[in-house]
Amino acid sequence: MLAAAFFVSCNEGDKKTENKMADVKDRKWWKEAVVYQVYPRSFKDTDGDGVGDLKGIASKLDYIKSLGVDIIWLNPVYGSPNADNGYDISDYRSIMKEFGTMNDFDTLLKGMHNRGLKLVMDLVVNHCSDEHEWFKQSRSSRTNPYRDYFHWWPAEKGTPPFRPGSFEADGSGWRYDSLTNAYYLHYFSYKQPDLNWENPKVRKEIFDMMKMWFDKGVDGFRMDVITFISKDTLFPVITQKDIAEKYNGDWSQYLASGPHLHDYLQEMNKEVLSKYDVMTLAEGAGATRYTALKLVDPDRHELNMAYHFDGVNLGYLPNEFKQMDPNGYKLTDFKKVYSDWDSVFADKGWGTIYLGNHDQPRMLTRWGNDAPEYREASSKLLTTFLLSMRGTPYYYFGDELGMNNIKFDKIEEYRDIESIGMYQQIKNNGGDLDRFLKGQKISARDNGRTPFQWDDSPNAGFTTGTPWLKINPNYTSVNAAMQEKDASSMLNYFRKMVKLRKDNLVLVYGKYTLVDKDNPAVYAYTRALNGEKILVLLNFSKEKIPFNLNGIKISGKAWINNYPSENVEENKVNLEPYQAVIYKAE
Numbered sequence: 251m252l253a254a255a256f257f258v259s260c261n262e263g264d265k266k267t268e269n270k271m272a273d274v275k276d277r278k279w280w281k282e283a284v285v286y287q288v289y290p291r292s293f294k295d296t297d298g299d300g301v302g303d304l305k306g307i308a309s310k311l312d313y314i315k316s317l318g319v320d321i322i323w324l325n326p327v328y329g330s331p332n333a334d335n336g337y338d339i340s341d342y343r344s345i346m347k348e349f350g351t352m353n354d355f356d357t358l359l360k361g362m363h364n365r366g367l368k369l370v371m372d373l374v375v376n377h378c379s380d381e382h383e384w385f386k387q388s389r390s391s392r393t394n395p396y397r398d399y400f401h402w403w404p405a406e407k408g409t410p411p412f413r414p415g416s417f418e419a420d421g422s423g424w425r426y427d428s429l430t431n432a433y434y435l436h437y438f439s440y441k442q443p444d445l446n447w448e449n450p451k452v453r454k455e456i457f458d459m460m461k462m463w464f465d466k467g468v469d470g471f472r473m474d475v476i477t478f479i480s481k482d483t484l485f486p487v488i489t490q491k492d493i494a495e496k497y498n499g500d501w502s503q504y505l506a507s508g509p510h511l512h513d514y515l516q517e518m519n520k521e522v523l524s525k526y527d528v529m530t531l532a533e534g535a536g537a538t539r540y541t542a543l544k545l546v547d548p549d550r551h552e553l554n555m556a557y558h559f560d561g562v563n564l565g566y567l568p569n570e571f572k573q574m575d576p577n578g579y580k581l582t583d584f585k586k587v588y589s590d591w592d593s594v595f596a597d598k599g600w601g602t603i604y605l606g607n608h609d610q611p612r613m614l615t616r617w618g619n620d621a622p623e624y625r626e627a628s629s630k631l632l633t634t635f636l637l638s639m640r641g642t643p644y645y646y647f648g649d650e651l652g653m654n655n656i657k658f659d660k661i662e663e664y665r666d667i668e669s670i671g672m673y674q675q676i677k678n679n680g681g682d683l684d685r686f687l688k689g690q691k692i693s694a695r696d697n698g699r700t701p702f703q704w705d706d707s708p709n710a711g712f713t714t715g716t717p718w719l720k721i722n723p724n725y726t727s728v729n730a731a732m733q734e735k736d737a738s739s740m741l742n743y744f745r746k747m748v749k750l751r752k753d754n755l756v757l758v759y760g761k762y763t764l765v766d767k768d769n770p771a772v773y774a775y776t777r778a779l780n781g782e783k784i785l786v787l788l789n790f791s792k793e794k795i796p797f798n799l800n801g802i803k804i805s806g807k808a809w810i811n812n813y814p815s816e817n818v819e820e821n822k823v824n825l826e827p828y829q830a831v832i833y834k835a836e
């Protein structure tokens with residue numbers, strides 16, 4: 251099974267690992283990589299307009315390289331009027347003006363490749379912008395050649411059956427366009443009309459565009475809501491009751507069940523992906539434990555990886571928009587989700603692991619504890635979790651510093667179309683706006699989008715202008731410059747943990763087994779590969795916990811520890827609040 255090229259990705263000179271790994275099947279560079287996600291708007295501004303840019307990213311490549319990560323995922327950088335920060339693309343073949351030029355892009359890509367970093371771009375092809383030329387043509391008349399690039403419902407047929415429009419105050423995914431007396435479909439805002447994948451011309455345009463970026467040397471795509479591209483174009487009536495009964499109350503499961511999804515992905519693979527050595531990641535909205543393998547089973551020739559929402563959606567109250575259960579989330583549920591998802595790819599396919607991204611609040615606030623006394627320990631604990639699970643880790647920029655939610659008080663401070671649309675919807679329905687705003691302090695996407703905190707100079711060294719989104723005022727104490735100087739900082743712990751994963755393939759490929767599943771405070775698991783075994787202990791609570799090893803034998807000093815000392819007794823490890831340790835085990 252092992253091709254010669256297989257060994258090329260092994261650490262040079264690491265003969266011991268090579269031998270030990272000789273019977274690991276299907277090794278791939280993207281399985282062994284750590285992905286670092288950069289939100290370009292908020293990373294580094296070089297021209298003083300308050301918005302991050304490509305030159306800014308280029309100027310910080312040495313920093314990214316120093317983290318030890320392998321791949322950079324950039325959120326969309328294409329031409330866009332920015333209704334949804336680049337997820338509304340008006341030109342797939344150019345660079346957003348605020349971010350720079352194609353020349354800046356080429357320089358950035360070269361800078362990455364020179365440093366051995368790979369670039370994964372965002373592919374947003376479920377929808378484009380209503381300012382894209384295709385849509386301008388399409389809406390202009392019913393007989394325009396581009397009419398069938400989008401989904402239209404002629405008004406003489408009556409009102410179209412309900413479909414959700416995520417970011418709209420009225421919640422509808424159809425918008426009436428008087429020019430041709432018809433409605434068009436948009437699963438997100440009305441500024442983001444859904445492309446009609448039924449039309450082979452649309453698929454060809456998209457595949458050609460993908461080739462253009464791959465020919466430039468781009469190393470892969472993260473595919474935005476790719477699970478939604480196929481529609482049941484008869485648009486049958488789907489009721490809330492159907493969603494409750496057939497789709498577990500989750501509209502996205504319905505949207506992800508279009509009849510031709512896998513045909514289109516296989517066609518994309520055949521026409522484009524199979525011709526390049528690239529990686530692909532599906533944003534697996536609506537994918538479940540029962541359907542996800544179909545997207546990434548290598549024998550089906552579709553995509554490489556998908557990410558699910560079961561983890562990041564934990565702890566929200568049902569039937570309310572991202573409102574946390576006042577009791578928080580249960581660690582036993584958290585363990586179950588990640589263990590169940592690990593088992594999906596136990597024999598085939600490959601998983602991913604993440605706790606934050608541009609659609610999520612900061613992981614420290616949501617999954618750790620952002621009180622000053624626990625910031626450091628709990629941030630390092632989450633880093634240990636992300637980098638010791640099976641599946642490719644996706645690490646969100648700024649999490650290595652322990653950045654946390656900004657927790658805006660007023661709607662006027664938000665920039666995100668989702669928060670603003672939802673506020674309007676609740677207002678129109680006479681709902682509880684205070685409750686909504688309180689909830690957003692924990693769950694809003696803008697919490698994860700505030701600018702990177704480089705140092706304690708004005709605007710955190712992000713910009714000389716006015717930042718597009720407020721900077722977390724804690725930048726004077728939480729910033730990269732300070733943590734560079736401190737060997738035990740969260741930043742340096744992240745580097746250590748990345749290196750540990752890269753040096754020990756048991757952390758990448760080792761079989762995952764949950765230990766003590768009912769323990770309400772400690773997440774413990776072993777990873778095992780070719781006779782080597784390790785034990786990961788994560789105390790997710792602010793209490794001191796004696797953890798009973800229950801017969802698991804550990805040996806030697808901890809491989810990594812987020813506290814300066816360890817406290818091991820016969821058959822027991824005494825864990826400090828939010829302590830994370832990894833031991834060699836038998």
Ligand code: TEU
Pocket residue numbers: 334337338374416438474475533535608609668695
């Ligand atoms: O997100 C799709 C998606 O599923 C979101 O609705 C997500 O559930 C939501 O952000 C959670 O609050 C993708 C992008 O990642 C997101 O940034 C875009 O806004 C969206 O698609 C539309 O392109």
